[in-house]
Amino acid sequence: MTEKTAPKTTSALSRRSFLSKGALGGTVAAGAALSAPAVLAQAPLVVRMQTSWPASDIWMDFAQQYIDRVEAMSGGRLSIDLLPAGAVVGAFQVMDAVNDGVIDMAHTVPVYWYGKSKSASFFGTGPVFGGSANTMLGWFYQGGGAELYRELTQDILGLNVVGFMGFPMPAQPFGWFKQEVNTAADLQGFKYRTVGLAADLLQSMGMSVAQLPGGEIVPAMERGVIDAFEFNNPSSDLRFGAPDVAKNYYLSSYHQASESFEFIINQDFYTDLDDDLQAILRYGVEAASTANTALAMDQYSNDLLRIRDELGVTVHRTSKDILQAQLNAWDGLITELEQDDFSKRVMDSQRAWVDKVAYYELMNAPDLALAYEHYFPGKLAI
Numbered sequence: 001m002t003e004k005t006a007p008k009t010t011s012a013l014s015r016r017s018f019l020s021k022g023a024l025g026g027t028v029a030a031g032a033a034l035s036a037p038a039v040l041a042q043a044p045l046v047v048r049m050q051t052s053w054p055a056s057d058i059w060m061d062f063a064q065q066y067i068d069r070v071e072a073m074s075g076g077r078l079s080i081d082l083l084p085a086g087a088v089v090g091a092f093q094v095m096d097a098v099n100d101g102v103i104d105m106a107h108t109v110p111v112y113w114y115g116k117s118k119s120a121s122f123f124g125t126g127p128v129f130g131g132s133a134n135t136m137l138g139w140f141y142q143g144g145g146a147e148l149y150r151e152l153t154q155d156i157l158g159l160n161v162v163g164f165m166g167f168p169m170p171a172q173p174f175g176w177f178k179q180e181v182n183t184a185a186d187l188q189g190f191k192y193r194t195v196g197l198a199a200d201l202l203q204s205m206g207m208s209v210a211q212l213p214g215g216e217i218v219p220a221m222e223r224g225v226i227d228a229f230e231f232n233n234p235s236s237d238l239r240f241g242a243p244d245v246a247k248n249y250y251l252s253s254y255h256q257a258s259e260s261f262e263f264i265i266n267q268d269f270y271t272d273l274d275d276d277l278q279a280i281l282r283y284g285v286e287a288a289s290t291a292n293t294a295l296a297m298d299q300y301s302n303d304l305l306r307i308r309d310e311l312g313v314t315v316h317r318t319s320k321d322i323l324q325a326q327l328n329a330w331d332g333l334i335t336e337l338e339q340d341d342f343s344k345r346v347m348d349s350q351r352a353w354v355d356k357v358a359y360y361e362l363m364n365a366p367d368l369a370l371a372y373e374h375y376f377p378g379k380l381a382i
Contacts, residue, residue, distance in 0.1 A: 044071075044079035047269075049105035052112050054090040054215040055084035056237040058299060062167065063107040063259070065295065066288035073280045073287075080105070091213035098264050099159045105281075106264045109118040110149075111196030111256075112213075119152055121166070122346045124259035125251035127330045131354040133168035135361060136258040137289075140165045141351035148346050154341065160267045163196035163283055166289035170300065174253035174318045175230030176221075176237065176246035184325035193217055197333065198255040204329045214240065221245040233296070234304040234325070243311040248304070251284070252318045254326040261285075 050069070053059040060082070067080040083103070085091035094106035095113040110123040123145065124136070131139070139145045145165075153159045175194075181187055188206040199209040210226055219240045220226045228246070230253070231237055236251075263285050270278060307313045318319055338344040 007165060012183065044074075044076055047080045047105055048083065048088075048103045049077055049080050049090050049107060050083040050085070050094055050103045051106065052085050052108040056239050057214060058233075058239065058295075059107075059261075060084060061295065062161050062288070062292045065291040066107070066166075066263070066284055069287045069291070070280055070284040073284060074277060079281065080278065085215060091215070094160070095159070095264060098161050098266050100162075101266050103266065104266055104269045106262075108198055108262050108264065110262050111163060111198075111258060111259070114196045114211075116157055117152060118197065118200075119156075119340070119343050121198075121348070123262070123342070124150055125196040125198055125256045125352065126258070127197075127334055127347065128254045128257045128327075129351050129354040130356070130362070131258060131350075131358045132171070132258060133258045135354060135357055136350070137165055137168040137260050138357060139350055139353040140260070141358075144314065144349050148342075148349060152342065153190070154267075161264045162267050162270050163262055163264040164285045165262060166285035167261045167292035167296075168289070169259045169261075170234065170296065171257040172232050172253060172255070173230055173234075173237075174250035174255065174322070175228060176242050177228045177248045177250065178246050180248055180314075181228075181250070181322070182317070182319050183321045187322070190228045191226045193220065193226045194255060196256075197337075198269075200333055201326065201329050204332060218242065220351055228288055232256075232363060234307055235296075235299045235302075238303045238307055239307055243313050248314050248316060249307060250315050250316045250318045251321070254323055254330065260289075311341075323346060 014128055049063070051060060051063050053063070060183050063082055067082055070080060088103055089097045090349075091108075092112050092115070094103070094108050094227075095116070098106050109122040111125045114120045122132075123140070140149070148166075149163060153161055161288060163373075175192075177190075181190075184205060187202075189376045190207045191210065192202055192207040193210050194202060195211045199211055203209045207228075210220065212220055212226075214231050214236065217226075217229050217231060221229060222245060229242075231240065231242075237243075242249075262280075265281060270281065273281070304315065308315045334347065338347065371381060
């Protein structure tokens with residue numbers, strides 16, 4: 001945890017007064033308003049938001065999409081200062097920094113504060129019961145997940161934060177290997193990077209796991225600290241330099257198949273805002289989610305083709321043998337996790353949601369691979 005900064009000099013009352021009377025024009029007398037310097041009347045409230053991503057990562061572009069929407073919807077009353085990992089605190093320390101008021105907001109993922117509670121991993125990188133990231137983002141907002149998240153962060157851990165989820169991520173690739181891995185037996189002994197419950201999962205499958213932030217992955221690979229890894233997506237992997245250190249890229253996995261971004265805000269800062277600005281910060285997450293999805297579809301696919309066609313990487317689909325072994329490993333891990341009451345309640349809630357919602361999704365979904373193969377024959381590794 002980073003050392004706390006000095007308390008903010010602007011009190012809650014003065015912040016609200018500024019926002020309602022200064023930035024908005026408020027109810028002050030017309031003469032007084034006209035006599036005040038125009039620059040003061042228009043000055044925005046600056047919000048410091050650090051991410052958990054290196055400055056060069058595509059996820060900084062996703063964070064910027066959120067900022068663009070918040071600033072536009074606030075009419076310039078809010079200005080968000082975007083900071084990369086390490087600008088104030090490390091990638092894994094943003095929750096502490098938001099809680100302490102060192103920064104106002106963070107753009108991160110719950111699994112990065114997994115060290116506080118393994119239950120953090122349920123909000124994006126938990127067991128895969130058959131639902132996608134879309135399914136589980138629906139669980140967060142309509143299936144009881146948001147209240148369980150509030151209970152964990154505020155009641156159980158006593159954190160001074162509010163949080164929202166956005167951008168249902170495509171399932172994360174199994175990752176980068178120097179040699180082919182075709183069966184679960186091939187994984188034995190690998191020194192592998194992942195995070196959260198995925199670390200417990202793959203360790204139970206015979207891998208030695210290191211939990212590292214994104215910016216440290218390729219240097220660790222070069223030093224031999226790890227010899228295989230995953231992060232999240234082709235664009236981030238390409239920007240990290242993954243093709244320089246491994247030539248086998250495995251897509252499709254159950255280790256992290258339902259993650260979304262986490263937007264966390266210091267609770268005192270948030271509740272001090274006028275109601276409409278609170279709504280803009282909250283619902284800006286939903287607006288950015290759509291923009292993030294569109295950008296991801298474009299850039300992830302472009303970069304996967306570059307990885308395959310220009311950089312000498314063989315792109316594989318993870319074998320059914322490994323996928324089944326992952327499910328079996330989840331079974332064992334779930335049994336252990338259910339010994340904790342809160343963890344059991346979260347998983348019971350998720351299973352009830354997936355049982356209902358994924359039944360509809362899977363029964364209703366046409367075989368898109370069949371259609372793709374019809375029009376683009378021979379391209380899929382199926």
